[in-house]
Amino acid sequence: MGSNRHRVRQKAGLESVVSICILAILFLIGLGVFVKQSDYDMSRFGIDTASIELSSQQSGLIREKKPDLVSLRPAGFKTLSEAEIYNPENLYEKINGKAPLYLESSFVELFTQRFVNNEDENLWMELFVYDMATTRNAFSVYSVQKRDEVELLPSMQFAYKTSNGLYFVHGKYYVELVGSAESAELLQAMGQVVDKISSTLPADKDAKIDKLALFPEEDLVLGSTKLYLANAFGFGGLTDTFIARYKLGDEIITAFLSKKDSAAEAITVFENYYKFLLDNGGKELPTTNPKIRFVDFYGTLEIVSVAGPFVFGIHEAENPQLAAEVQKRLINKLFESTKTLQND
Amino acid sequence: MTEQRNYDLGRREFLSRLSKTGIAIAGCGVAAYLLYDPKGPRPGVKAEDLVTLADFSVPQKDGQTISIVQGPDRVKTVDKAIELLGGIERFVKKGETVAIKPNVAFASPPMLGATAHPELVAEVVRLCYKAGAKHVIVTDNPINDPASCFTLSGIGRAVSQAGAKVVLPKDHLFKHTTLAGGKLIKNWPIFFEPFKEIDKLIGIAPLKHHHRAGASMTMKNWYGLLGGRRNVFHQDINTIIAELAIMVKPTLVILDATYVMMTNGPTGGSVSDLKQANTLIASTDCVAADSYGCSLLELTVSDLPYLAKAEKAGAGTTDYQSLKPKLAVIQESQR
Numbered sequence: 001m002g003s004n005r006h007r008v009r010q011k012a013g014l015e016s017v018v019s020i021c022i023l024a025i026l027f028l029i030g031l032g033v034f035v036k037q038s039d040y041d042m043s044r045f046g047i048d049t050a051s052i053e054l055s056s057q058q059s060g061l062i063r064e065k066k067p068d069l070v071s072l073r074p075a076g077f078k079t080l081s082e083a084e085i086y087n088p089e090n091l092y093e094k095i096n097g098k099a100p101l102y103l104e105s106s107f108v109e110l111f112t113q114r115f116v117n118n119e120d121e122n123l124w125m126e127l128f129v130y131d132m133a134t135t136r137n138a139f140s141v142y143s144v145q146k147r148d149e150v151e152l153l154p155s156m157q158f159a160y161k162t163s164n165g166l167y168f169v170h171g172k173y174y175v176e177l178v179g180s181a182e183s184a185e186l187l188q189a190m191g192q193v194v195d196k197i198s199s200t201l202p203a204d205k206d207a208k209i210d211k212l213a214l215f216p217e218e219d220l221v222l223g224s225t226k227l228y229l230a231n232a233f234g235f236g237g238l239t240d241t242f243i244a245r246y247k248l249g250d251e252i253i254t255a256f257l258s259k260k261d262s263a264a265e266a267i268t269v270f271e272n273y274y275k276f277l278l279d280n281g282g283k284e285l286p287t288t289n290p291k292i293r294f295v296d297f298y299g300t301l302e303i304v305s306v307a308g309p310f311v312f313g314i315h316e317a318e319n320p321q322l323a324a325e326v327q328k329r330l331i332n333k334l335f336e337s338t339k340t341l342q343n344d
Numbered sequence: 345m346t347e348q349r350n351y352d353l354g355r356r357e358f359l360s361r362l363s364k365t366g367i368a369i370a371g372c373g374v375a376a377y378l379l380y381d382p383k384g385p386r387p388g389v390k391a392e393d394l395v396t397l398a399d400f401s402v403p404q405k406d407g408q409t410i411s412i413v414q415g416p417d418r419v420k421t422v423d424k425a426i427e428l429l430g431g432i433e434r435f436v437k438k439g440e441t442v443a444i445k446p447n448v449a450f451a452s453p454p455m456l457g458a459t460a461h462p463e464l465v466a467e468v469v470r471l472c473y474k475a476g477a478k479h480v481i482v483t484d485n486p487i488n489d490p491a492s493c494f495t496l497s498g499i500g501r502a503v504s505q506a507g508a509k510v511v512l513p514k515d516h517l518f519k520h521t522t523l524a525g526g527k528l529i530k531n532w533p534i535f536f537e538p539f540k541e542i543d544k545l546i547g548i549a550p551l552k553h554h555h556r557a558g559a560s561m562t563m564k565n566w567y568g569l570l571g572g573r574r575n576v577f578h579q580d581i582n583t584i585i586a587e588l589a590i591m592v593k594p595t596l597v598i599l600d601a602t603y604v605m606m607t608n609g610p611t612g613g614s615v616s617d618l619k620q621a622n623t624l625i626a627s628t629d630c631v632a633a634d635s636y637g638c639s640l641l642e643l644t645v646s647d648l649p650y651l652a653k654a655e656k657a658g659a660g661t662t663d664y665q666s667l668k669p670k671l672a673v674i675q676e677s678q679r
Contacts, residue, residue: 015359022366029373081492092575096449096487097556097610100578124453124496145608147616162614164455178613180453180496 069113069127072196074189080114080124101144102130105137105229115189123186127193128176135207136227138174142167143226152223156198157206160223166190171203214257214337215244216329221252232256233315235276237269243315246326251319253326257312257334270306277302303327310334389520395536396521397569399593400545401628402435409667410627412636415674418464418602418624425598425626426471428670435595438476440543442595444468444508447549447565448484448499449610451492456612457605459493460548462502464600464624468546469506481542483511484568485535511538518571526587528580533571534591544595547630551601551621551637553609557581558648559641560610561634562597562627563589563659586653589630589660599625599633601640631660632667 069083084094087109092099094110102110108131117123132138142158146167153159159168164179164186177193179186212225224245232241233256241258260266270291277295278284282302285294292313295302301323303314312330317323411428413421426432436442446460454461465482472480482503486493490512494500500510511517517537523529539545549565556578557564566588567574577584601623608617621640627633631654635645645651645662655662 012355015355019359019362022362025366026369029369092578093487095611096575097554097560097578097581098608099575101555126451145613147607147614150616162616165614167614176613178452178456181455182615 069111069129071200072113072127072193073115074192074196076118077115077125077189078118080116084110084112086110086112102132102141105140106133107131107137107141108133115193117185117189122180123183124180125186125190125193126178128178129197129201130174130176132172132174134172135169135204136209137229138169138172139209140227140229141174142169144228146223146226150223156194159194161187161190166194168194170197170201171207173201173203211242211257211259212244214334215242215255216326216333218329219246219248219326221245221247232258235273237272237276238311248319248322248325251317251322253317253319253322254315255312255326255330256315257310257330260309260311263308266306266309266311269311270304273311274304277304305331307331307334308338310338389531393520394522394531395519395534395540397534397536397539397592400543400595401593402544402595404628405430405434407668408434408670409629410625410632410636410664411670411672413624413626413672413674414622415624416602416620416622416676417674418461418600419467420674421602421622421624422464422467422598422626423471424672424674425624426596428672429596429626429628432471432475435546436472436475436477436544439478440476441479441481441541442472442477442544442546443539443542444472444480444482444503444546444548445484445565445568445594446482446499446547447560447568448490448493448497449487449568451486451488451496452611453496454498455615457550457552457603457618458610458612459497460499460550461600461602462498464598465499465548466502466506466508468548468598469503469508472544472546473507480506480508481511481538482508483513483535483538485513485571486568513571521591523587523591526590528577528584529587529591535569535571545592547592547594547597549597549599550603550605551599551640552605552612553607553617553641555609557585557650559634559638559643561637562599562630563634563650563654565597566592582648582650582653585650586657586659589650589654590657594630595628597627597630597633599627599637601625601637604640606641629660629664629667631655631662632664635662636664636669 070079073079086094088103088107091102091107091110094112111129112126114124114126130141132141139158146160147162150160150162153161153168156168163182166177168175175197177190179190215225226243228241230239232238238258241256243254243256246253246255258269260269274293274295277297282295282297285296287294291307292303292305295304297316300316300318301314301320302316303323305313312334314323314327408429411425413425415421444465446465448459450458452458469480469482482499494510494512503510513535517535518533519536520531521529521534521536522531547562547565549560549562552560554560554564563585569592601621603618604621605612605617606619623640625633625636631651635651638645638648651662654660661667
């Protein structure tokens, strides 16, 4: 009798547990449906989003959040339009086909503001402040777009100006000031905006990009360093690749360097890039060192080498002797700079 | 006893039913998952409500399909380029309504070359009126805020002064279209209404580098007719440009390479992105115009896959030389 009662109580307990489990499952299903339906993408259900979104597309603005760009207004200028903010979803509305360049570099937000001269409406500028999450990313978009034959601004780590604009890296921000005309007055006003940004926009403006120090300084063309986060020289496997240009006499030699997570990964990239060059018309040249490859690429010399976690070399050099000289300097600098290599 | 049994049975019955219900719900969930159609129902636009852009092209004339004029003054080069193709009267008849679709994609100053140059667009407006056009409208569906684009590019003021009406995009001006045989343009909204009642269509584009497409020229200029979330087409940029070249049959296209944006396109941002090429191309064949244009960007036809795709689809020819381009040079001293 006692054992029966015990069995009945045991069964009742089990039934309670099962009931609770079933109810919990039902609750979770309900919760899942609730969460999913709150993330409702109309376009996925064939609803005509075009007309609904057109007004926001036309305005190009997200109005819920605005930075205080107005305070950056230079003396003698007033705001020409509202501040605008763009995120990864709608960046294309501002810069269209250039958006992928930023999106592939971990773009976070873009803030823009136009200022116009109080006296001359034809003199206006637009300020673009791209939040790129890190100085490294900001440097990448800055360097990839950097124009040739510009005036570098030595007061900042990465900055230059052209006849109608100023372009620089401020911590995690890549900043452009684009003028409507080639005007000294505009450039001077832009200088004021730069000063205000430097003093008011919080950023680690002195953050260093340590890989740049791995390039030898001798004959380095100032401001020639670039960072390709992906697809350097058209090869998808060559990521996080820094390049620097050297001027030896009248010749320009381009050196590159990419640090991988491990020596094994570096060797894989080294082999794959070498194969990529051959697959695309390069011709193998003799070498005795298994860690250095030479390729005749349509009359130019490609040098690809690997040491420790680094893949590095020379890209499309027209003068083999000078290419070898820069390669030698690069190796020496790498050995000087890294213990990893010395132990390799 | 009976009550007791009913009570026991009731509890078990309850659990049993609850279990069955749970299983049924889970089964429904699995079935729903298996039957789930991520594309969902098709848009609500019925086939009979879809629109099609008219064919605005003019009959071809041997040796008068493409003209290339060199010179620094856009007004003079466009006048000459059109004259070499038979004159504006070949393209615009008295009493006709003409739409001009310049590239006004960005709220950017004319100096940067990201948009069609206002002087050039205004001159084409003047030419149309000179030929007897009844109305000339200038319109685009820009990337940036339309009013700002037309204002800051200088196009709004320039064409208004020349007598044209600027039409800004509004919701009700978009209609859905499907390109026969198209892969991407299916039941997609396009900027249609301004082109519904017109007789002729002229496209005007600056020659620019384009980060995604390689180059932005007369064919890419039609991207401005797309509505909706058109950025999705950037994933297959070559196909969409080719489809646009098939969808739009313009009367004439003008490719302005007086200054070419060599890098950092399509927005540019510095005059140092530009190279003075002092060239202007007019053509009734978009593909031919762009095939010549790409050489000014130091590209070849094979660098821009959309050219071959458009050619294959019958939108024009990449072999512009076979069209025997009319050439002219307008010296600076003639300005």
